[in-house]
Every structure is written in structure tokens, then in C-alpha cells.
Amino acid sequence: MGCGASSSAQTAPAAKPQARNNMAPSAPPKVKLTYFDFRGRAEPIRLLLEAGGVKYEFNGISQEEWKNLKPMAITGGLPILEINDKPLGESLAIGRFVARKNDMTGADDFDAACCDMIVDNVNEIFFSKMAPVMFMPEEERPAALKKLVEEYMPAKFAILQKFADKNNNGHFVGNKLTWADVYFFSIFDLMKAHLPEEAFEMIKGKFVAPCPSFQKIIHTVKSNPGIAAYLKNREPPVTDA
Known part of the structure; x- marks a missing residue:
């Protein structure tokens, strides 16, 4: 037998030191809300964004601009919310998403x-x-x-x-x-x-x-x-x- 613990006992491996997280906080997402240049279905979404303190761009478009955009719209209609260029369509789905991200869906x-x-x-x-x-x-x-x-x-x-x-x-x-x-x-x-x-x-x-x-x-x-x-x-x- 050598020095230290007996052969029947196993020494637990030393815990590895945890790496310190030196990463800076991630940048806030780029948020863009596109709708016609009036309130309508976009307005509740804007209120949710404002309540959550979310910085966003409102892209109000004309009916003429919509004719060109419509073929590319994710669900064929407005509003469209883009998060880092990833689009969401349908006003209630967008509203629910914003609410979830900003703790506005209740306790459970x-x-x-x-x-x-x-x-x-x-x-x-x-x-x-x-x-x-x-x-x-x-x-x-x-x-x-x-x-x-x-x-x-x-x-x-x-x-x-x-x-x-x-x-x-x-x-x-x-x-x-x-x-x-x-x-x-x-x-x-x-x-x-x-x-x-x-x-x-x-x-x-x-x-x-x-x-x-x-x-x-x-x-x-x-x-x-x-x-x-x-x-x-x-x-x-x-x-x-």
C-alpha cells in the first residue's frame, strides 16, 4: 500500500472550476411592426410594446405599398411583426407573443x-x-x-x-x-x-x-x-x- 487512501476507497475527482462568464449581455432584438399608416389592428400591439418598454420601429405603409408587399407577407395580411428579421403574422398571435415576452399573460x-x-x-x-x-x-x-x-x-x-x-x-x-x-x-x-x-x-x-x-x-x-x-x-x- 502506498501513501494516502486505501485501495478500497475511491477519491472523488476534483471539481472543475467554473468558467467565469465574461460575455456581455446580448443586444436587444431588432423589432419592426408593419401595418397600414393608421391605427387599427396594430394599435393594441403597439400598446403592448410600449407597456413592455420595447424599442421598435413602426413601418406605416400605404395601400399602394401594400400591393407590392402582400405577396411576401407571411400570412397574406397585416400586421407583421419582425424580430431580428424573422416575421410573425396574425394580430392575435403577435399580441400573444409580445405579451408572453413581457410577462403580461398572468401568473400561470x-x-x-x-x-x-x-x-x-x-x-x-x-x-x-x-x-x-x-x-x-x-x-x-x-x-x-x-x-x-x-x-x-x-x-x-x-x-x-x-x-x-x-x-x-x-x-x-x-x-x-x-x-x-x-x-x-x-x-x-x-x-x-x-x-x-x-x-x-x-x-x-x-x-x-x-x-x-x-x-x-x-x-x-x-x-x-x-x-x-x-x-x-x-x-x-x-x-x-
Whole structure:
């Protein structure tokens, strides 16, 4: 036997010293959002980017420019979000991606699903139902809007109010800003921009004024530092839905 441990005992190999990470933090991604040169479906996405403090380029294009871009669009439509030149299409998919990357989908998977459920309802109210009315001939709009407000919206806003009332803390889900809050705010923001003042005030008076929990959510979103700064000086101006 030699010096040291007996032959029946094995000496554990010495741990290798960990290499120090001398790499500098990775550069933030290059983010580019392309949409028509008005608000529309890009606006909720811009609000999410602003809330997350994400630096991005907004590429507002004309209808003429879109004719040339459309054949290359990943899903054949706008908006398109590019992350380091990798494109994403479909507005809700983009919104969900931005929300996930900026911790705005709630505390767990169930919260995330609740956010999805609320956003789906909100998106339907404005983009599936309200926006088409705006493109109707002017003489047809009042009757169509009246029908929408009286026959369709009450049930939809009742669903949303259940979530808002249950939390009653300025958020639909959990206790911090989610993309559900942002999308809810955005439909009223877009309605205010695109509807006649009388029509907007009617909708606001019917669905928001009687509901303090809705008012809290709108206030929460408007008070977010990134969103507040954006709303103060935003571009482009309102020209279309």
C-alpha cells in the first residue's frame, strides 16, 4: 500500500472550476411592426410594446405599398411583426407573443388561458362586429350600430364584466397588467377615435359608466408609464379603422 487512501476507497475527482462568464449581455432584438399608416389592428400591439418598454420601429405603409408587399407577407395580411428579421403574422398571435415576452399573460397557464378568452371576446366586439359597420354606406350605419349595441353587445360585455367584477382591482386576471387589460382598453380607444362622438358616448354610457370595475381597468392601462407616454404624442393620426 502506498501513501494516502486505501485501495478500497475511491477519491472523488476534483471539481472543475467554473468558467467565469465574461460575455456581455446580448443586444436587444431588432423589432419592426408593419401595418397600414393608421391605427387599427396594430394599435393594441403597439400598446403592448410600449407597456413592455420595447424599442421598435413602426413601418406605416400605404395601400399602394401594400400591393407590392402582400405577396411576401407571411400570412397574406397585416400586421407583421419582425424580430431580428424573422416575421410573425396574425394580430392575435403577435399580441400573444409580445405579451408572453413581457410577462403580461398572468401568473400561470390558467391565467394565460383566461387572458386568451377575454382577448378573444374583446377582439370579436371591435374587429369582427364594430369595424365592418364603420365601412358601411353612411346612411346604413346608424341602424346597424343601434342593432349592434342593443342586440349583440350586452351579452358580450356581461361576460367581460364577470371577470372584471370578480377581480375588482383594475385587472381582468391576477394583480398586474395583462394583455387582456390592454386589449380591453384598446377597443374603447379605437371606438373613441373612429365613431361619431354621440355613438361613442352612448356605448360608454351603457357599458362603462355603470361598471366601476371596467373604469378601474381603463384607468390602470392609461396610467402605465409606457402607455401614458405613447398616448400623449402618438402617431400616426386617426384616418381609418
